[in-house]
Amino acid sequence: MSNNIVWHDYHIKKLQRAKQKKQKSCILWFTGLSGSGKSTLANALEVKLYELNFHTYLLDGDNVRYGLNKDLGFDENSRVESIRRIGEVSKLFIDSGIITLTAFISPFIKDRQMVRDLVEENEFIEIFVDTPLSICEERDPKGLYKRARDGEIQEFTGISSPYEKPDNAEIHILNAELTIEQNIDKIILYLKINGYINA
Numbered sequence: 402m403s404n405n406i407v408w409h410d411y412h413i414k415k416l417q418r419a420k421q422k423k424q425k426s427c428i429l430w431f432t433g434l435s436g437s438g439k440s441t442l443a444n445a446l447e448v449k450l451y452e453l454n455f456h457t458y459l460l461d462g463d464n465v466r467y468g469l470n471k472d473l474g475f476d477e478n479s480r481v482e483s484i485r486r487i488g489e490v491s492k493l494f495i496d497s498g499i500i501t502l503t504a505f506i507s508p509f510i511k512d513r514q515m516v517r518d519l520v521e522e523n524e525f526i527e528i529f530v531d532t533p534l535s536i537c538e539e540r541d542p543k544g545l546y547k548r549a550r551d552g553e554i555q556e557f558t559g560i561s562s563p564y565e566k567p568d569n570a571e572i573h574i575l576n577a578e579l580t581i582e583q584n585i586d587k588i589i590l591y592l593k594i595n596g597y598i599n600a
């Protein structure tokens with residue numbers, strides 16, 4: 402890294418930006434298998450927060466791979482680089498005072514920990530969308546599990562590439578057992594109890 406780079410402090414700080422929006426900025430980091438329900442939950446939560454007048458932005462795996470991450474595949478190095486970029490982008494959103502939602506498989510514990518370490522304590526809220534592989538495979542909305550089983554897609558998470566479950570996620574969602582509405586209520590309650598949004 403170059404030594405000729407000097408950090409400039411901004412006059413307006415993160416806390417001022419967040420206070421103006423009447424919220425505490427954070428990353429709501431959804432992690433789970435393909436088809437576990439990350440995008441559905443993150444979208445439904447963003448709608449709810451929008452209706453409550455909070456300021457949010459959603460970064461979703463598939464969509465980010467159309468732009469920022471269009472040069473990356475699904476080999477281990479690419480997945481690590483993808484999460485590094487998302488972590489840095491999320492940190493910028495936190496600095497802007499926004500409640501950021503991310504929906505990436507993010508299969509590796511050390512990469513999720515890397516993002517946690519990138520931001521301040523209490524700014525990283527890990528949400529484990531815990532849906533058994535058998536149910537994800539049954540849902541298979543994009544037909545990807547079938548293609549992975551048929552050997553058409555290599556290194557598919559859960560089939561031919563690992564998914565490392567979180568040990569201590571702040572929020573544990575049993576998405577095969579509860580409805581989307583019940584799960585959203587659980588996350589909203591967490592945000593209220595912990596002072597991210599007004600009760």
Ligand SMILES: Nc1ncnc2c1ncn2[C@@H]1O[C@H](COP(=O)(O)OS(=O)(=O)O)[C@@H](OP(=O)(O)O)[C@H]1O
Nearest residue numbers: 435436462475480483505506507508555556557558
């Ligand atoms: N090999 C392989 N493994 C897993 N997923 C694959 C693969 N190839 C394509 N897809 C599609 O890409 C979506 C996951 O992208 P992510 O950026 O979230 O994955 S990761 O965090 O880099 O593991 C994932 O979307 P979701 O189903 O929404 O999770 C898949 O639709």
Ligand SMILES: Nc1ncnc2c1ncn2[C@@H]1O[C@H](COP(=O)(O)OP(=O)(O)O)[C@@H](O)[C@H]1O
Nearest residue numbers: 435436437438439440441540542576579580581
């Ligand atoms: N709580 C739930 N109950 C029933 N079906 C769900 C639930 N959550 C998500 N789904 C369904 O599961 C499928 C996969 O959800 P999706 O959000 O695309 O997962 P991911 O983003 O993790 O790949 C979708 O068809 C969605 O409608």
